[in-house]
Amino acid sequence: MNALRFDAAVDNILSRDKRFEAAAYFFLKDALDYTLKRTKEESGEERHVSGEELLLGFRDCSLEEFGPMAGTLLREWGVRSCSDIGDMVFHLIEEGMFGKQDSDTKEDFRDLFDFDDTFLKPFTPRRVRHLAPSSPGQEHEPSAG
Numbered sequence: 001m002n003a004l005r006f007d008a009a010v011d012n013i014l015s016r017d018k019r020f021e022a023a024a025y026f027f028l029k030d031a032l033d034y035t036l037k038r039t040k041e042e043s044g045e046e047r048h049v050s051g052e053e054l055l056l057g058f059r060d061c062s063l064e065e066f067g068p069m070a071g072t073l074l075r076e077w078g079v080r081s082c083s084d085i086g087d088m089v090f091h092l093i094e095e096g097m098f099g100k101q102d103s104d105t106k107e108d109f110r111d112l113f114d115f116d117d118t119f120l121k122p123f124t125p126r127r128v129r130h131l132a133p134s135s136p137g138q139e140h141e142p143s144a145g
Helices: 003-016 022-043 051-076 082-094 115-119
Strands: none
Touching: 003 022, 003 082, 022 051, 022 082, 051 082, 051 115
């Protein structure tokens, strides 16, 4: 995929739909490459990936690349759900950057996983401890043992 052509495609998309940051489209392209590579390693051949496979690849690539910051970063880019990824995919299809089979639809990208469950919960501490002073105005000092 020609990088200059991809840049121009993203610019065209952003001129008509500003919901997602340009960085989200560039990351989606990386996530597709990640998914295609993984699929080839598993099956030994290059092939079209389904919406579900791309969503799972996007999820795994996000977590691998950004760790605990994945959810925050995706939200900053405007990506808050699986259907948002589907919208971006179809924008790139319209621009001729991604391929599509006749059976591919936006519905393939509906609610495969919950973004909060996927990108926030694994990194939220199970128990948050609050250390309060022993009495108002006093600081709690550790005892010398």
